[in-house]
Amino acid sequence: MSIIETNKLNLWYGTFQALIDVNLAVAQNKITALIGPSGCGKSTLLRVFNRMNDLIEGVRLAGSVKVRGAEILGDGTDLIALRKKVGMVFQRPNPFPLSIYENVVYALRIHGIRDKQKLDAAAEKALSSVLLWDELKDNLGANALTLSLEQQQRLCIARLLAVTPEVVLMDEPCSTLDPLATMRIEELMIELKKRYSIVIVTHNMQQAARISDDCGYMLLGELVELGETKRIFTAPRDQRTEDYITGRFG
């Protein structure tokens, strides 16, 4: 069953059309990767799913995007509820300049939870699920900016998991990490897909091949092809996809 579904989704930045008739379905508890050359619209598409494009002036949308069957475009959408359900991990780790603990419980606090025991329990659970708890449990008061980049990115994932989202959007989450750290974050993603549905944008085709179940290839604002990752990489149906994955282009 698909958790996110777009239908004829179009998006313009001013007069520039960044997404053209995108029809995409994201399956539950799977990792869906979006690949394609820079500027193809994959990050833009990702940001539609939790309406982060709203921050940019002059963005116009047409078509339909449904999360669990509910339309999320349009002015009536409760963005706070949506973003709680559909969380996002950014390209550069962006922990807040607060303590590790405050970072993890940030979203809980803003959603009105004050009970210290609940916060503590949620912090431990979230940090454990990104495998940071043992490393950091004695140091929760330290400023999050003092952590390594990998730890920071894990912390950002933990911060997100604390509100138990259904979908986790990841915008090139490993692009600032070294290969070892990348590998460990990938392992984490595979672990996380048991409980969450993940959409990841990546520049790295090997990464998409390694971790994703489904894969979509985007070019110039169009979703050229979407299918099971194995099939996309072995028997692409579209010539443009084949050119890209065989390295003839991009």
Added chain:
Amino acid sequence: MRRPFDYIIEKLVFFSGVASILFVILIFVFLLKEGLSLFGEVSIQSFLFNVNWFPISDPPQFGIVPLLLGSLFVTLGAIVIAVPMGLAAAIYISEFAPRWFANILKTGIELLAAIPSIVLGFIGIVTLAPFLKTVFRLPSGLTALAGSIMLAFMAMPTIVSIIEDAIVSNPKSYKEGSLALGATRWQTVYRVTIPAASSGILAAIMLGIGRVIGETMAVLMITGNAAVIPTSFLQPVRTLTATIAAEMGEAVAGSGHYYSLFAIGIILFIISFIINLLADLFLHRSRKGKRKR
């Protein structure tokens, strides 16, 4: 022909560069020389702790406690008014206002900084003082409160622009991260934006204090100028700066009164020096913290 010309220019530039330090040192030495002459006549303790400022009585008393408290009252009042307002204005300009309106507001605040302090003092006398007089049923509206309010206006531009700078230089990723977690814009501001800009905010407060404590003309005009120990904001006060401005003309050169005004100058110098040092410290810290990202 080129060499001597280069030589002269080089020396000229060097001198200009060194001049600023030289002047500060000269001023300080002059201030010290004149100011310290007082302490042959009066002890430092009595200067700092005597509660009477009677410079032309016989014998004269040079206690700066009432003046220090006057400055403290006016400054404290101004900061209590200007910091919350300035912080709110900076947040509105940087986070909530549409761009065109933010630009208008910024220009307006810069204009506020361009108003000569004597004009503010004048407006204070004509409008604010009578207003306070009626509202609080006072014998005179020329009080510490009047001074605080007018000085708050003067400190606002400094405070707003420095806090705004600090907020704008926050990485955009903080804001995005917070909104992506489902925070409202306001929650984002007070849970992430303000803590992340805290060093800049502290620096703004310090520079605001520096601006206020050194201000002379407006306070001279609207605080009532009574060198008594204030017990409330609704009393006239006399600040350190206003004392020098008001009495320098009538003090006999070389008298204890004359030296005491220089000694007050030393005190002011020390206060501003400390405040500027703190402001620098905070600004430096805020920049360093940002560069890491």
